[in-house]
Each structure stands twice: as structure tokens, then as C-alpha cells.
Amino acid sequence: MRDSLPLSRRGVIAGSAFAALTSGLAMPAWARGIHEGTLARKGSDVLSGEHLTMTVAEARFRTGGRVGPAVTVNGTVPGPLLRLKEGQDLTVDLVNNSSEGTSIHWHGLLVPFLMDGVPGITMPAVLPGETFRYRFPIRQAGTYWWHAHTLQEPMGHYGPIVIDPAEPDPVAYDREYVLMLTDWSPMHPHEIIKKLKVADAPFNFNKTTWTDDYPLSRKERLMWARMRMMPTDISDVTGSLYSYLVNGHGPDDGLELGFATGEKIRLRIINGAAMTFFNVRIPGLPMTVIAADGQNVHPVETDEFQIGVAETYDVIIEPDGADAFAFVAEAMDRSGMAVATLVSRPGAKAEVPALRETPLLTMADMGMNHGSGGSAGGSMAGMDHGPAPGSGQGGAAQPMTMSGGMNMRDTSLLPPNVKVGPGLDMVAMNPVDRTDYPGLGLDNVDHRVLTYRQLVAAKPNTDARSPTRLKEIHLTGDMERYMWSFDGKKFSAVSDDPIRFAYNERVRVKLVNDTMMAHPIHLHGHFVELVNGASVGRQPLKHTVVVQPGGSATFDLTANEPGDWAFHCHLIYHMHTGMFQVVTVRPLDGGEGR
Ligand SMILES: [Cu+2]
Numbered sequence: 337m338r339d340s341l342p343l344s345r346r347g348v349i350a351g352s353a354f355a356a357l358t359s360g361l362a363m364p365a366w367a368r369g370i371h372e373g374t375l376a377r378k379g380s381d382v383l384s385g386e387h388l389t390m391t392v393a394e395a396r397f398r399t400g401g402r403v404g405p406a407v408t409v410n411g412t413v414p415g416p417l418l419r420l421k422e423g424q425d426l427t428v429d430l431v432n433n434s435s436e437g438t439s440i441h442w443h444g445l446l447v448p449f450l451m452d453g454v455p456g457i458t459m460p461a462v463l464p465g466e467t468f469r470y471r472f473p474i475r476q477a478g479t480y481w482w483h484a485h486t487l488q489e490p491m492g493h494y495g496p497i498v499i500d501p502a503e504p505d506p507v508a509y510d511r512e513y514v515l516m517l518t519d520w521s522p523m524h525p526h527e528i529i530k531k532l533k534v535a536d537a538p539f540n541f542n543k544t545t546w547t548d549d550y551p552l553s554r555k556e557r558l559m560w561a562r563m564r565m566m567p568t569d570i571s572d573v574t575g576s577l578y579s580y581l582v583n584g585h586g587p588d589d590g591l592e593l594g595f596a597t598g599e600k601i602r603l604r605i606i607n608g609a610a611m612t613f614f615n616v617r618i619p620g621l622p623m624t625v626i627a628a629d630g631q632n633v634h635p636v637e638t639d640e641f642q643i644g645v646a647e648t649y650d651v652i653i654e655p656d657g658a659d660a661f662a663f664v665a666e667a668m669d670r671s672g673m674a675v676a677t678l679v680s681r682p683g684a685k686a687e688v689p690a691l692r693e694t695p696l697l698t699m700a701d702m703g704m705n706h707g708s709g710g711s712a713g714g715s716m717a718g719m720d721h722g723p724a725p726g727s728g729q730g731g732a733a734q735p736m737t738m739s740g741g742m743n744m745r746d747t748s749l750l751p752p753n754v755k756v757g758p759g760l761d762m763v764a765m766n767p768v769d770r771t772d773y774p775g776l777g778l779d780n781v782d783h784r785v786l787t788y789r790q791l792v793a794a795k796p797n798t799d800a801r802s803p804t805r806l807k808e809i810h811l812t813g814d815m816e817r818y819m820w821s822f823d824g825k826k827f828s829a830v831s832d833d834p835i836r837f838a839y840n841e842r843v844r845v846k847l848v849n850d851t852m853m854a855h856p857i858h859l860h861g862h863f864v865e866l867v868n869g870a871s872v873g874r875q876p877l878k879h880t881v882v883v884q885p886g887g888s889a890t891f892d893l894t895a896n897e898p899g900d901w902a903f904h905c906h907l908i909y910h911m912h913t914g915m916f917q918v919v920t921v922r923p924l925d926g927g928e929g930r
Contacts, residue, residue, distance in 0.1 A: 375398060376492060378412065393409075395413075405491065414518065426474055428471075430467065432462045437486060441482065442497070450899070461486065481497055481648070487912070490520075507650075509601060518584075519610055570694070578667070579672070587672075597656055601655065608646075615777070618664070620661055631863065646858050646880040659681060745761065760812045767848045769888050771787065789868050793876050802842070803842045805844070806843075812824045820915035841894075842895075843893050844891070853885055859893070866890075898924045901919045
């Protein structure tokens with residue numbers, strides 16, 4: 337192994353919380369692993385230095401009128417903000433005072449794979465009462481985050497990471513804020529999964545009915561009904577269950593962020609949600625995007641952007657001309673929002689815009705995009721919909737064929753390695769590159785919106801070689817059965833054949849989305865270069881790539897981090913129900929060849 341750090345497990349009992357636990361002395365309530373009663377504190381404390389202790393415990397969380405079970409790290413939701421320095425070494429003792437196995441994954445960090453924190457792939461889960469010691473060098477700078485790679489994540493087991501660069505920061509600013517956006521539900525994740533599996537869109541209360549006032553013609557309604565789908569079926573879990581949080585604070589908490597007029601402020605925005613994409617805007621203020629997924633990009637001024645689950649964006653703002661501005665993170669399906677207020681004096685109020693109308697899925701989201709990518713969605717009114725053969729019973733397993741030669745499940749379009757069976761309810765007919773699409777509902781707003789096409793790496797990339805092979809991977813699913821997969825194969829740790837890359841191989845990976853949902857695809861341990869029209873040396877580096885519905889996205893990868901790496905959809909219930917695979921980079925010693 338190139339970075340050979342000892343994998344210490346048990347026996348390493350240096351953490352102060354563990355010492356307190358064994359001695360039975362007074363200790364904070366959160367360290368005692370109490371399941372009920374202890375209310376999680378909102379917001380992160382800051383941890384810095386070379387040796388940190390992070391203690392996982394169970395608690396309750398309350399926001400708005402909702403209260404329910406939560407998981408805290410060091411007593412808070414989100415857990416601590418790790419403020420680190422590029423070039424330092426880091427040791428973290430993870431103490432598990434909760435009643436379930438746990439882990440920490442360092443999202444976006446380049447670490448030796450045994451330090452990557454994925455139970456079942458790179459380490460066993462850290463059991464209740466155990467301590468696990470992570471040790472690795474910090475090889476990069478930027479905005480990242482950490483989270484459990486278990487179902488504790490959506491309950492609050494996450495927090496931000498900010499790494500200050502070794503060299504002077506190329507971006508000047510007077511003040512900064514870390515804004516971690518999350519979705520919290522009073523319902524336990526196990527319960528949510530059960531409901532998703534047995535009911536059809538249980539959390540969509542925007543279901544279309546014949547009497548609603550969505551702008552759909554009778555023909556369009558018939559077509560959606562025949563496909564047993566809804567054009568409002570945007571998010572699996574919505575504001576009917578979720579409270580949307582900024583740094584643990586719900587919209588009613590009145591979170592204030594101070595500014596002085598004339599200041600340049602850096603916002604480090606992290607989407608740490610389980611299932612929610614957010615539309616981020618500050619009405620009245622432009623934002624200049626300076627980093628994506630922790631990596632600097634050429635500055636792009638915009639008015640709004642959609643941030644996929646697990647992505648980060650850093651922006652610069654210069655508040656001026658008012659006492660207060662609303663920072664708005666609206667859930668993509670418009671079922672709720674997270675809000676904070678930028679204030680020049682305590683208590684200053686900014687008008688919070690109303691939730692906009694729920695956007696509707698279009699033909700482009702079904703992969704029927706005959707033009708360029710982007711906003712070529714349009715209406716279905718012009719199509720001739722005859723009786724559909726699949727409209728009897730069986731639904732999802734039947735081909736969803738419409739007259740006029742439109743087949744929603746034409747499996748002849750798939751490469752042979754994609755498994756055809758239940759679990760695959762749609763095949764994108766014409767999956768064009770959609771990196772010019774700003775995200776659902778943002779293609780027809782009357783201000784500027786960021787797209788992937790605008791991202792250009794600030795620094796030239798190090799590997800200018802052309803890829804020597806193309807690997808195509810299909811994102812597949814069955815909405816109704818709630819099965820998600822790569823290439824039609826649901827992940828199972830026992831039988832699966834990993835995706836294999838040779839050490840230092842330069843490969844181009846094309847992700848084709850055969851579903852009607854956007855999937856944020858995350859590769860551990862590496863940055864990928866998004867193929868977005870930028871010159872090869874300037875393709876933006878990403879750790880998470882959103883693949884728009886019915887479309888494709890492509891990245892170039894230099895597989896130069898040996899090990900076994902998780903590769904998955906970052907919507908937690910998609911990952912949990914099968915959209916997951918292992919990427920293995922061999923040989924482990926980093927020698928050339930296979
Ligand atoms: Cu997904």
C-alpha cells in the first residue's frame with residue numbers, strides 16, 4: 337500500500353470521552369448515549385488541530401413543531417466543523433456511544449482507502465462502545481464534509497470540513513460563513529424505507545388529480561396515468577416529512593448571519609441532505625461562484641444555482657443597499673425551504689420569497705430529448721397518445737409503449753451488460769448530455785442560473801492524457817418498486833463484481849440516466865474531471881456529479897488512488913436500495929500494469 341498507515345482498532349483508547357465513560361465520572365449527557373430526552377444542540381462547534389475526538393450518541397431533535405430521534409456527534413446537529421490546514425496530519429478518535437454500528441466517511445477528501453469509512457467495504461462498522469482511530473495526511477484545501485456511511489447519516493451524523501490552503505488563498509474575502517443544508521425527518525430512516533417500498537410516492541402530496549390546477553391537458557394527464565407516473569413525482573421524500581435546515585436551524589429559528597456593508601463574504605455552501613436538492617438564491621444579491629466540490633473554478637456570477645445532494649459550492653457576495661437579505665434554499669420540489677438572514681444589525685428583517693410553484697417533469701426528463709440538452713423539455717401536447725398496451729395490469733414490468741413509435745422501455749437501446757428485468761422500468765430513448773441544464777424548475781426563471789457548462793477549473797489539471805477506454809454505466813431503477821441500481825443490477829456485497837480500473841489508468845466514464853430522477857453520483861477517494869466542454873486541462877474537478885433525468889453526464893478519471901472505493905448515488909435511500917458499486921483500483925502498491 338502506498339500510504340501505509342496502521343489500521344488501529346480497539347485498544348486505542350485515548351479519547352477523553354471514552355476515558356470518562358469507563359471511569360463513570362460526570363460527563364456531558366450526549367456522551368452517555370442516552371436515547372431519549374437529551375435534546376441535540378443546533379449548530380457546530382469548531383475542532384482544529386492534529387488530534388480530535390468525535391463522539392457519536394443518540395438524542396432527540398426538535399424543529400418547528402416536530403420532534404423525533406436524532407444522532408449527534410459531540411452533542412450537536414450538525415456535528416463539529418473541522419477546521420484544518422493543508423499539509424497537516426490528522427488523527428481522529430471516533431467514539432461510538434450510540435446503540436448502532438457507525439463510521440465517518442470524509443466526503444471529498446483524498447485518504448488511504450482503509451481510512452475512507454465505508455462499513456463493509458473499507459472497514460467493519462465501529463460497534464457500540466468501541467473507538468476507531470483514523471489517521472491520514474491532509475493533501476488538499478477547500479470546503480468538504482463528513483458523514484456516517486450508515487443510516488445514522490440522515491439522523492444528524494454529519495458536519496462540515498474547511499481546509500485552509502498551504503499557499504495564500506487566491507480568493508480574497510473579509511468574512512466567511514459555512515452553510516450546511518440538510519433535511520431532517522422525525523420519522524426514523526428504517527420507517528421511511530419501509531414506506532417507500534410499500535406505497536407509491538407516499539410522501540408526494542402534490543399528486544395530480546383531475547381537479548387540480550396544474551397546467552396539464554387532458555391528453556397529458558392520460559399519458560402520465562398510462563405510464564403510472566406523475567409529473568409531480570420529483571422527490572421521494574418531501575416537505576410533508578422533512579424540515580429543511582441551515583446549520584441545524586429550521587426556518588422558524590431565525591438564524592442570523594452578520595455583515596458590514598462593503599464586506600466581501602465567502603459562503604461555503606454544503607448540501608448534506610439525505611434526499612433533497614436545493615435551489616439556492618439571495619434575492620437582491622448576485623453570487624460569484626468560486627469553487628465547486630472544494631476545488632477552485634474561474635469565477636462565475638449568477639443569481640441562483642441548484643445544488644445536488646453531497647455537492648458543495650463556495651460563493652462570494654457583497655451585501656449592499658439593504659439592512660438584511662434572505663438566504664433561501666428551496667427544496668427542488670418546492671415543498672419547503674431552509675432560510676437564514678444576512679443582517680447588518682441584529683433583528684433586521686428581509687422579505688422571504690414565497691415557495692414557487694411545483695415544477696413539472698417534461699419529456700426531456702424521460703430521455704425523449706430530441707434537441708440539445710438543456711431546456712428542450714416542452715409540452716407533450718403535440719403527441720398522439722393512443723391506447724397503451726401496458727395499461728392493463730403489471731404496469732412497471734410491461735413496456736410503456738405509446739403510439740407513434742414511442743417506447744418508454746425499449747431495452748434494445750441498452751448495451752448487453754445491462755441486466756433487463758424487474759427493477760428497470762424505463763430506458764432513456766435519447767439520453768443526450770444535459771450538463772447545460774440548470775436543474776428541474778430553473779430552466780425558465782427570469783434571472784441567471786448556474787449550469788455545469790459554466791464551470792472551468794481555476795488551475796490546470798495534472799493529467800493531460802486522452803482516455804484509453806470508455807466505460808458506460810447506466811443508472812437504472814423502478815420507481816414503483818423502489819429498486820435502484822447500476823446497469824440493472826442491485827448491489828449485493830457478496831456476489832458483485834466490482835468496477836475495475838488499473839492503477840494510473842486514464843478512463844472516460846459515461847453515466848446514462850434511465851430514470852426520471854436526477855442522481856448525484858459520488859466516487860470516493862478521487863476527483864473526476866467533468867466533461868463539460870471546457871478544454872481538457874480545465875475540466876472542473878468534482879467528487880459528485882449530478883446526472884439529470886433521462887440524460888447523461890461524462891467524466892474523465894485518472895485512477896491514481898489504489899484501493900476499493902465506494903461509488904454510489906448519494907440519495908441515501910437510492911444507495912441503500914441498490915444504486916451502489918465498488919470501484920477497485922489495482923495494484924495496491926501503485927505499480928504500473930494489471
Ligand atoms: Cu439516486
